[in-house]
Amino acid sequence: MLLNYTQTGSGPHVILMHGLFGSLDNLNIVAKALAEHFTVTNVDLRNHGLSFHHEVMDYPTMASDVIALMDHLQIEKAHLVGHSMGGKVAMQVAMIDQQRVERLAILDIAPVAYHSRHDSIIAGLQAVEDALTHAKIQSRSEADKIMAQYIEELGVRQFLLKSLAKNEHSKLAWRFNLTSICKNYSKITANINATHSCLCDTLFIKGNNSDYILPEHKDAITQSFSNAKAKVIHGAGHWLHAEKPQSVNRSIIDFLQL
Structure with missing residues (x-):
């Protein structure tokens, strides 16, 4: 690959x-x-x-x-x-x-x-992913409102939201593999x-x-x-x-x- x-x-x-x-x-x-x-x-x-x-x-x-x-x-x-x-x-x-x-x-x-420097970021990303899974949100602006509960800095949220895009099923999803990143986070900070x-x-x-x-x-x-x-x-x-x-x-x- x-x-x-x-x-x-x-x-x-x-x-x-x-x-x-x-x-x-x-x-x-x-x-x-x-x-x-x-x-x-x-x-x-x-x-x-x-x-x-x-x-x-x-x-x-x-x-x-x-x-x-x-x-x-x-x-x-x-x-x-x-x-x-x-x-x-x-x-x-x-x-x-x-x-x-x-x-x-x-x-x-x-x-x-x-x-760890990303606890609040990961929490915000997971909250958005959960909302997407349950079809509670359909736009980046709605995702931003959820993330704002965890991430105060607008610039950080805007950076992260660049990776929220429609997938092959025309549904919003994170382009990065949040599951694998969370699983391997200790190796990334190592x-x-x-x-x-x-x-x-x-x-x-x-x-x-x-x-x-x-x-x-x-x-x-x-x-x-x-x-x-x-x-x-x-x-x-x-x-x-x-x-x-x-x-x-x-x-x-x-x-x-x-």
């Missing part, structure tokens, strides 16, 4: 990977900028977007999906860019097969385990399988207002990625590519073109 993807641009290969509950659409603003310099393959990770659903979901498996797509597209070597969960997938690809990776650009995530120190040139790009990369993560980063450096995007949080797209895109392009 191959991941769903889009491909744009020309030049050296770059593969983009989105975060949890997202899809390749989330990184279109990055893809568009990179496509002026690179061949950009923007993917839906398993259990997300239009990619296949599966009960297994961990970083070695998701990394293997990306490597399989590279094989299918005959991409020998590529730059990898990943946000949040997608950043961990990118790191895991480098751990599995460093020879397939040119450079790594990791957006606001570290190679560490995280405590660290990557860091078996050695990866020598890939790696850039960790942090949103200044985000707490996903902290000073205490420095040792874990340098132990797993010995050629790592950091860039801080001021005035941005975890969704730095959406909040400060020009700064983030420029940072990625400058790093990949070094």
